[in-house]
Amino acid sequence: MTNSTNRRAQRREETREKILTAAVRVFAELGFEAASMGSIANRAGLKKALVQYHFETKLNLWQEAVNSLWEELHSLENRLPRLAEVSTRDEEREILRQVFRAIIDFARSHPDWVGIMFREASTPGPRLDWLVENHLKKDIEEGSAFIALAQSHGLLPQGSPLHILNIISGALTYPLLVSPLTKRAAGISMASEESLDATVDILLNMLKP
Amino acid sequence: MTNSTNRRAQRREETREKILTAAVRVFAELGFEAASMGSIANRAGLKKALVQYHFETKLNLWQEAVNSLWEELHSLENRLPRLAEVSTRDEEREILRQVFRAIIDFARSHPDWVGIMFREASTPGPRLDWLVENHLKKDIEEGSAFIALAQSHGLLPQGSPLHILNIISGALTYPLLVSPLTKRAAGISMASEESLDATVDILLNMLKP
DNA sequence: CGTTTCACTATGCGATCGTATTGTCAAATT
DNA sequence: AATTTGACAATACGATCGCATAGTGAAACG
Numbered sequence: 001m002t003n004s005t006n007r008r009a010q011r012r013e014e015t016r017e018k019i020l021t022a023a024v025r026v027f028a029e030l031g032f033e034a035a036s037m038g039s040i041a042n043r044a045g046l047k048k049a050l051v052q053y054h055f056e057t058k059l060n061l062w063q064e065a066v067n068s069l070w071e072e073l074h075s076l077e078n079r080l081p082r083l084a085e086v087s088t089r090d091e092e093r094e095i096l097r098q099v100f101r102a103i104i105d106f107a108r109s110h111p112d113w114v115g116i117m118f119r120e121a122s123t124p125g126p127r128l129d130w131l132v133e134n135h136l137k138k139d140i141e142e143g144s145a146f147i148a149l150a151q152s153h154g155l156l157p158q159g160s161p162l163h164i165l166n167i168i169s170g171a172l173t174y175p176l177l178v179s180p181l182t183k184r185a186a187g188i189s190m191a192s193e194e195s196l197d198a199t200v201d202i203l204l205n206m207l208k209p
Numbered sequence: 210m211t212n213s214t215n216r217r218a219q220r221r222e223e224t225r226e227k228i229l230t231a232a233v234r235v236f237a238e239l240g241f242e243a244a245s246m247g248s249i250a251n252r253a254g255l256k257k258a259l260v261q262y263h264f265e266t267k268l269n270l271w272q273e274a275v276n277s278l279w280e281e282l283h284s285l286e287n288r289l290p291r292l293a294e295v296s297t298r299d300e301e302r303e304i305l306r307q308v309f310r311a312i313i314d315f316a317r318s319h320p321d322w323v324g325i326m327f328r329e330a331s332t333p334g335p336r337l338d339w340l341v342e343n344h345l346k347k348d349i350e351e352g353s354a355f356i357a358l359a360q361s362h363g364l365l366p367q368g369s370p371l372h373i374l375n376i377i378s379g380a381l382t383y384p385l386l387v388s389p390l391t392k393r394a395a396g397i398s399m400a401s402e403e404s405l406d407a408t409v410d411i412l413l414n415m416l417k418p
Numbered sequence: 419c420g421t422t423t424c425a426c427t428a429t430g431c432g433a434t435c436g437t438a439t440t441g442t443c444a445a446a447t448t
Numbered sequence: 449a450a451t452t453t454g455a456c457a458a459t460a461c462g463a464t465c466g467c468a469t470a471g472t473g474a475a476a477c478g
Contacts, residue, residue, distance in 0.1 A: 007445075007446085008444095008445060008446070008453090008454075008455075011455075012454085012455065015455080015456090029332065030242060031240055031242075031243060033239060033240075033242070033243035034240060034242035034243045036434080036435065036436085037435080037436065037437090038434075038435080038436095046456090047456075047457060047458090048436095049456075049457060049458075049459090050455080050456055050457075052436080052437070052438085053455075053456065053457095054455090054456095056437090057436080057437080058436065058437090115331070118327075118331075118386065118387065120390075121386070121387040121389065121390035122324070122327075122386050122387060122388075122389060122390075123238065123389060124389040124392075124393070128389060128390060128393055129393060132390065132393045132394045136390065136394055137394050140394050140395065156415065157411060157414035157415055158414075159407060159410065159411040159414070160397075160407060160411075162391065162395055162397065163384065163404070163407050163408055163411055164411055166383060166384040166387065166391065166399070166408075167380045167381075167383075167384065167408060167411060167412055167415075168380075169383060170379040170380045170381070170382065170383020170384060170386075171376045171377075171379045171380040171383075172376075172379070173379065173383065174375060174376075174378060174379020174380075174382065174383050175372065175375040175376065175379060177327065177330070177331050177379075178327065178330040178331060178375065179331075180330060180331060180332060180333040180337060181329075181330035181331075181337060181341065181345060182371065182375065183333075184333070184337055184338060184341045185341045185345055185346050185349050186349065186371055188369075188371065190375070195372070198368060198369060198372050199372055199375075199376060201368065202366060202368040202369075202372055202373055202376060203376055205366035205367075205368070206365070206366055206376075206415070206416050206417065207415050207416070207417070208414075208415065208416070208417050216475070216476085217423090217424075217425075217474095217475060217476070220425075220475095221424090221425065224425080224426090245464080245465065245466085246465080246466065246467090247464075247465080247466095255426090256426075256427065256428090257466095258426075258427060258428075258429090258467095258468095259425080259426055259427080261466080261467065261468085262425075262426065262427095263425090265467085266466080266467080267465095267466065267467090
């Protein structure tokens with residue numbers, strides 16, 4: 001592979017990434033059906049035909065965009081504090097706080113992930129099937145395992161880990177999801193540092209000590 | 210007004226309601242942009258032009274559909290157990306359980322409301338502005354007031370009622386929102402009676418006694 | 419009974435959708 | 449230097465979008 005071979009390949013990769021970045025944003029904001037190839041091309045500052053050249057169909061573009069998004073984020077669990085390495089109850093509670101912070105920080109710094117995730121998760125169909133098979137199944141399994149571990153440490157009550165995962169995800173993610181509403185109705189920005197702190201604090205205070 | 214005058218008015222009202230019912234469903238499932246006048250007409254078993262005849266524009270149809278939905282549901286608070294009339298701590302905790310059940314039952318039996326609500330609440334724009342001004346502002350105020358009341362009874366921790374409202378709404382609503390995902394990934398139906406019970410139980414068990 | 423009203427249909431407009439085809443021109447290969 | 453490759457653009461296809469206009473026919477009215 002000469003230097004010149006790379007020149008074209010590099011340019012190709014650059015535009016592909018431009019398109020994928022724009023696609024992730026638009027899909028997250030509008031959902032699959034409402035997002036259009038043209039709007040994605042405009043967002044990337046490119047021509048519609050070029051998008052179709054690099055990613056043949058809209059569905060394929062969506063899949064590749066989702067793949068690149070998951071690849072970029074890798075996995076939330078990797079950043080989770082290690083629950084197994086603590087012992088005393090006080091330390092465990094501090095770990096729980098850090099876990100909540102990690103989840104909520106993740107949701108705030110990756111609104112595209114939240115957008116695509118919850119839009120597809122709430123509508124049955126082939127895209128959800130694909131998403132589950134290729135990404136979410138593993139994520140859910142890891143999340144459930146983490147919950148089970150926290151349960152074994154007495155940090156969370158008994159019950160299906162999947163249910164608890166949903167409850168905690170909802171308690172921490174939903175406020176960010178509807179933050180445009182909160183902003184409009186009460187003038188409060190849920191993505192602000194104070195609001196994030198407040199949300200974690202409140203949730204911790206609600207839990208048994 | 211004779212009997213015959215009513216015949217036409219009644220038929221008019223019948224088709225209008227058919228259209229509104231279909232519109233609520235389609236808007237909730239697909240969101241505003243992805244929903245089309247044609248698909249709504251098809252869902253109602255009518256012609257597209259007839260939809261346009263009764264509700265001139267798509268935006269107007271959406272607004273009237275939302276109005277009819279809110280009108281049908283009236284208000285969640287009306288069905289909430291009266292928190293102010295209890296005294297002992299045990300009774301209060303039972304009230305809290307009933308409140309949670311009321312919220313989660315509401316979300317389950319009105320998926321259209323949840324769908325429209327969370328789709329619009331997560332995207333800034335003129336429709337969210339309209340929704341806030343005409344319905345959600347009042348709903349949020351009533352919900353916050355209820356949280357504040359629960360706080361004064363020592364049932365919920367201190368902190369912004371709005372934050373707590375979001376946390377509780379998320380914890381109870383999110384599991385139903387992503388139930389298609391849970392169904393696909395784990396084969397569990399979150400809308401089942403057992404799952405609802407489990408969700409409420411877990412959330413209550415997580416709270417301080 | 420003749421006339422008016424009105425719920426509803428047929429048809430078509432321009433715009434945009436996803437997709438396909440063909441052309442262009444610089445870079446890479448031989 | 450001649451030739452092939454490939455990133456990208458121009459253009460067009462049929463379908464569907466929201467919306468507008470001109471009817472049609474039965475119910476309501478005088």
